[in-house]
Amino acid sequence: MSGELVLAAKTREMNLAQINTAVAIRNLSYTYANGDRPALKDVQGEIAAGEFVAVLGAGGAGKSTLCYALDGLIPHFFRGEYLGEVLIQGRPVSGQSVAKLAPEVGLVMQDFEAQLFSTNVELEMAFGPENLQLSRPVIGERIGRFLSAVGLERMRRRDPASLSGGEKQRLAIGSVLTLEPKVLVMDEPTTDLDPEGPTDPGAGRNAEGPAADPDPDGCRYRIRRSGRPDLAF
Ligand SMILES: Nc1ncnc2c1ncn2[C@@H]1O[C@H](COP(=O)(O)OP(=O)(O)OP(=O)(O)O)[C@@H](O)[C@H]1O
Ligand SMILES: [Mg+2]
Numbered sequence: 001m002s003g004e005l006v007l008a009a010k011t012r013e014m015n016l017a018q019i020n021t022a023v024a025i026r027n028l029s030y031t032y033a034n035g036d037r038p039a040l041k042d043v044q045g046e047i048a049a050g051e052f053v054a055v056l057g058a059g060g061a062g063k064s065t066l067c068y069a070l071d072g073l074i075p076h077f078f079r080g081e082y083l084g085e086v087l088i089q090g091r092p093v094s095g096q097s098v099a100k101l102a103p104e105v106g107l108v109m110q111d112f113e114a115q116l117f118s119t120n121v122e123l124e125m126a127f128g129p130e131n132l133q134l135s136r137p138v139i140g141e142r143i144g145r146f147l148s149a150v151g152l153e154r155m156r157r158r159d160p161a162s163l164s165g166g167e168k169q170r171l172a173i174g175s176v177l178t179l180e181p182k183v184l185v186m187d188e189p190t191t192d193l194d195p196e197g198p199t200d201p202g203a204g205r206n207a208e209g210p211a212a213d214p215d216p217d218g219c220r221y222r223i224r225r226s227g228r229p230d231l232a233f
Contacts, residue, residue, distance in 0.1 A: 005043065005057040005063065005066065020048065020049045020089075021046050021047070021048060021049075021090070022050075022051070022088070022089060023046065023070065023086070023087070023088060024045075024046050024086070024090075025043055025046070025084075025086050026044060026084050026085050026086070026087070027042055027084035027085075028040055028042070028043040028044070028066075028084040028085070028086060029041050029042055029043070029081075029084055030074055030075075030080055030081065030082055030083070031081040032065075032080045033078075033080045035080065039065040040065055040066060042084070047183075049182075063188075064109075064110050064187050067107055067187045068107075069093070070086060070088070070093070070105055070107070071105040071106070071107040072096065072097075072098045072101040072105065073098065075093075075094055076094075076098050077098065082094065088105055088182075088183060089104065089182065102128070102131070102132070102181075103132060103179055103180070103181060104181060104183060105182070105183045106177070106179050106183070107176065107186075107187070108172050108173050108176050108186040109172070109187055110188045110191075112168060112169050112172035112173075112189075113168055113172075115175070115176075116160040116161075116171060116175075118160060119159060119160075120156070120157055120158060120159055120160070121147070121155050121157070121158050121163075121171060122143060122147075122156045122157070124160055124171055124175050125143045125146065125171075125174055125175050125178050126139055126143060128175060128176070128178050128179040129178050129179065132179065139178075142178045143178065146174045146178050149174065150170040150173055151170060152167065152171060152174060155167065166192045168192070169189065169190075170193070173186065173189060
């Protein structure tokens with residue numbers, strides 16, 4: 001398992017040939033500026049709109065790096081050697097700013113606590129849509145809908161720092177959902193949730209990360225760090 005990434009895709013009764021490609025990863029290799037070897041090497045894959053994909057791999061296999069490459073932190077924030085390309089809805093990530101990508105790709109980071117910086121839960125949920133300059137009624141509706149989706153309706157006025165680990169993780173997921181991103185990327189999003197927690201908050205969207213039990217029989221791609229992926233239908 002070490003040094004290997006596996007993309008496990010569950011497709012909901014869809015004819016892939018008829019579905020738009022939401023994410024395309026083409027010969028992606030990436031070496032951090034201070035890295036002595038590639039964190040990602042020749043990764044390839046396509047994710048259709050509506051598909052739910054889990055990326056599996058040992059510690060250090062490159063899962064978080066792949067998440068950064070999907071939402072544009074790589075190559076726009078992290079410096080390094082970037083080869084190949086990632087396309088979101090057909091447009092290269094490298095050619096768009098992180099701000100422009102924000103409504104396209106939402107990322108719940110592995111270090112989700114680092115994502116929380118507001119003084120109460122409601123403000124945290126409002127931050128993304130306010131930056132998109134949405135109207136107050138739309139922002140209010142999204143806050144209510146997604147607080148309910150992550151089960152934090154009764155904690156609107158709480159300081160995020162006072163929440164439990166699982167509640168903070170729910171808030172981080174909720175605050176990304178308020179952007180209603182077309183592609184939802186979640187990096188180990190269930191680490192602090194109880195067994196009832198991982199209820200697929202991104203249902204109906206695309207996702208990277210084990211938000212639900214990955215089913216090895218549903219594996220569509222098996223991506224190794226070196227070499228080409230094996231198709232595993
Ligand atoms: N900012 C960085 N600078 C240099 N190297 C980095 C940086 N971030 C990650 N790496 C290296 O890139 C490789 C992949 O790391 P990454 O964090 O993507 O792995 P991961 O699969 O998410 O691991 P984990 O399961 O432990 O979260 C590792 O060898 C790591 O040391
Ligand atoms: Mg990681």
